Every structure is written in structure tokens, then in C-alpha cells.
Amino acid sequence: MELFGINIGSTMAALMLGWTMFQQFFPYHLSCLLELYTLQIAAFFYPYIQITFPEFTFDRLTRSEAYVTIPNYLAAISSATARRLKVDFVKENCDSVLLAMDDYEEVTGVFHDVKVKWSSMKTVRPSQSVSFYPAADERRSLTLTVHSRHRELVTSGYIAHVLKEGKAIPSRNRQRKLYTNNSSSEWSMCNATKWSHAAFDHPASFDTLAMATGLKEGIKKDLVKFSQGKDYYNSIGKTWKRGERIIVFSTNYIDSFDPTLIRRGRMDMHIKMSYCCFQAFKLLARNYLNLESHELFGEIEVLLEETKMTLADVAENLMLKSEDKGAESCLRNLIEALEQSCKNEAAKLEEVVKLEEATTKLKATKSEENVAKMESTVQVKEEEMGEDSEKCVAAPTP
Numbered sequence: 001m002e003l004f005g006i007n008i009g010s011t012m013a014a015l016m017l018g019w020t021m022f023q024q025f026f027p028y029h030l031s032c033l034l035e036l037y038t039l040q041i042a043a044f045f046y047p048y049i050q051i052t053f054p055e056f057t058f059d060r061l062t063r064s065e066a067y068v069t070i071p072n073y074l075a076a077i078s079s080a081t082a083r084r085l086k087v088d089f090v091k092e093n094c095d096s097v098l099l100a101m102d103d104y105e106e107v108t109g110v111f112h113d114v115k116v117k118w119s120s121m122k123t124v125r126p127s128q129s130v131s132f133y134p135a136a137d138e139r140r141s142l143t144l145t146v147h148s149r150h151r152e153l154v155t156s157g158y159i160a161h162v163l164k165e166g167k168a169i170p171s172r173n174r175q176r177k178l179y180t181n182n183s184s185s186e187w188s189m190c191n192a193t194k195w196s197h198a199a200f201d202h203p204a205s206f207d208t209l210a211m212a213t214g215l216k217e218g219i220k221k222d223l224v225k226f227s228q229g230k231d232y233y234n235s236i237g238k239t240w241k242r243g244e245r246i247i248v249f250s251t252n253y254i255d256s257f258d259p260t261l262i263r264r265g266r267m268d269m270h271i272k273m274s275y276c277c278f279q280a281f282k283l284l285a286r287n288y289l290n291l292e293s294h295e296l297f298g299e300i301e302v303l304l305e306e307t308k309m310t311l312a313d314v315a316e317n318l319m320l321k322s323e324d325k326g327a328e329s330c331l332r333n334l335i336e337a338l339e340q341s342c343k344n345e346a347a348k349l350e351e352v353v354k355l356e357e358a359t360t361k362l363k364a365t366k367s368e369e370n371v372a373k374m375e376s377t378v379q380v381k382e383e384e385m386g387e388d389s390e391k392c393v394a395a396p397t398p
């Protein structure tokens with residue numbers, strides 16, 4: 001065994017010595033040709049193609065957009081299969097971490113039943129600049145390896161798909177912020193800006209929004225259509241934006257607003273909120289009471305068809321305000337509120353009917369008085385006309 005180890009050591013030493021002598025005494029141009037032909041021969045038997053995405057562009061001044069975008073797409077694959085990972089991006093609230101594969105790491109993916117392999121490489125070269133503290137020139141790149149028979153699929157479809165998804169992922173995961181102007185007294189401060197922001201982490205979503213199902217789906221489809229309509233807006237010659245338009249118009253008195261704000265083309269969608277329906281009530285019951293069904297739902301459905309109650313009033317009755325009261329107690333409170341609302345509407349309707357009857361009687365009385373006044377006026381006119389005719393008859397002939 002010792003003899004075998006000695007033989008291996010001497011063999012390796014001989015190979016290293018021979019390689020060193022070969023590099024020193026073999027002509028450089030011949031070594032380049034030898035390397036070129038060796039790679040061509042190896043490529044003849046190697047059925048895979050490789051596409052490299054360097055970190056920097058050819059001018060070495062800016063980072064390649066593709067190199068920045070591709071790790072976003074590979075984040076899910078890397079976090080599940082890669083052995084060496086690095087934290088590439090962290091949100092301000094530290095709730096989301098984007099993991100990327102480290103240097104000299106490989107991951108495998110599938111696209112349309114085609115196996116693709118991504119590898120992260122790094123080459124270190126001595127710095128060419130003169131400095132007291134010379135730093136090595138590190139050049140990173142991402143390499144895509146795929147079988148040559150799938151060249152057309154990769155070059156025409158897969159790369160475009162990776163870049164598109166890589167740009168969309170950060171947009172979906174970015175931190176939403178609310179901006180406001182700083183006071184003018186802070187503009188002159190060091191490193192001060194005219195804007196300040198706060199993280200927007202609102203718990204409301206379309207799932208928690210109490211609204212009729214058809215109206216909610218219509219709003220969601222409109223927003224999705226707009227978010228994917230950049231090419232469509234360009235084709236019709238309009239700017240793809242809604243930043244200066246009224247998206248949600250929240251008011252009960254729309255007639256009091258300036259007509260220029262609500263003219264045709266200023267509003268993308270006019271949302272008319274109705275009173276609470278049974279579908280919206282079921283969503284509120286699920287959100288507030290964690291109930292999908294209950295024996296009192298049938299009675300509530302009948303009452304909601306008979307009376308009108310806003311979503312805010314329904315939610316107020318469904319909110320748990322103490323530990324002693326459960327979901328059934330809240331539902332019974334809502335039933336009492338709906339019944340009381342029915343009584344109030346009936347009383348209002350009765351008052352309206354009485355008011356209409358009184359108005360009708362008043363109009364009839366006034367019309368009789370007007371007729372009497374007109375008759376007396378006509379009678380006076382007739383008497384005056386009779387007196388005038390008598391005067392004309394009694395007048396002497398000239």
C-alpha cells in the first residue's frame with residue numbers, strides 16, 4: 001500500500017513537471033491552436049450548448065440587466081435544490097427574503113418537458129491597475145446549458161420567458177409605500193428630501209372586501225386587464241397609466257362634485273355600491289365570525305330582501321365585542337336590527353303616504369280657492385265691461 005502511494009505521488013510530480021515545461025517552452029500560438037482544436041473535437045462529441053450571461057456589459061460600466069433579472073426567476077428553484085445559497089434581497093420589513101444560488105453552484109429546471117441547467121461561475125484575474133492595495137478582478141456569470149436539439153425552443157421562448165418572469169417577481173414582492181411632502185423647513189437640512197414615506201401594510205384585500213360577487217369580479221378583471229394592457233394602450237396611442245385618474249369614487253353626493261372630475265374619460269370605472277345583499281353578508285360572517293353557514297342565515301336572507309341596510313351597519317352588528325357573546329348572539333343582534341329597520345321603513349313609508357295625502361288635499365283646496373277667485377275676477381270684469389258699454393250708448397253724437 002505504501003509502494004502504491006509512492007508511485008502515485010511520483011507520477012503526479014512528473015506530470016506537473018512536464019506540464020510546467022510544456023507551458024514554458026511550447027510556443028504560445030501553437031498552444032492556442034492546440035486548445036482551439038481540442039475544444040472543437042470535444043464539442044463534436046458534446047451534445048450540449050451553453051449560453052453565458054456575464055455580470056457586466058462589454059463596456060464594464062453597468063451591470064447586465066439579464067444577470068440581475070435571472071436570479072429572481074431562479075430563486076424558487078435555488079431555495080429548493082441548491083446546496084449553497086446567498087441572501088440576495090431583503091424587504092424593509094424583513095418578512096421576505098430572496099435566496100439565490102452561490103458561486104460555483106448548479107440548479108436544474110424544466111421548461112415544456114425540456115431539462116435545462118443553470119450554473120453560477122466566477123473567474124478571478126489579477127488586477128491590471130497599479131495600486132498599493134491591488135484587488136483581484138472578479139467576473140461572475142450565469143451559464144445556461146441545454147441539449148442542442150432544443151436550441152430553437154431556448155433561444156426563441158425560454159430566455160424571453162425567464163426575463164419576463166424575472167422582472168415581474170420583484171414587482172409583485174416589492175414593498176408598497178405611501179408618500180407625502182415634507183415641510184419646507186426640512187428641505188435645507190443635510191441629506192433631506194422633499195418626500196417622506198411610510199410602509200403600506202394594509203390588511204384589507206379582495207378576499208375580505210364585502211361586496212356583491214359580480215361587482216367584485218368585474219373590478220378584479222378590470223384591474224388585471226389594465227395591469228396586462230401595456231401593449232394595448234401603446235397600440236391605441238394612449239399612455240399606460242392611471243396615476244392621475246379617479247379609480248374609486250367614494251361619495252354619497254356625486255352631484256355636488258365638479259362635473260369636470262367625472263366627465264367621460266376621467267373615470268376608469270364607476271362603482272356604485274348598493275346596500276348589503278346576502279352574498280356580502282356571508283362574506284362578512286366568514287370574516288367576522290368564521291361562519292360558513294348557520295341556521296339563522298335563512299331568516300337573515302329574508303330580512304335582507306325586505307329591508308335596506310348598509311354594509312357598515314351589518315358589520316357593526318357582527319363584530320364580537322366581548323368574550324361572553326358568541327357568534328349566535330351577534331346573528332340575533334343583526335336580526336333585531338333588521339327587524340327594527342323594517343319597522344322604521346314602514347313608519348317612514350306611512351309618513352310619506354300621509355304627507356302625500358295632505359299635499360293632495362292642500363292642492364285641491366288651493367285649486368278650489370283659485371277657481372273661486374277667478375270666477376269673481378271674471379264677474380268683476382264683466383260688470384266693468386257692461387258699465388263701459390252703457391257709457392258708450394249714453395254718450396252724445398258729435
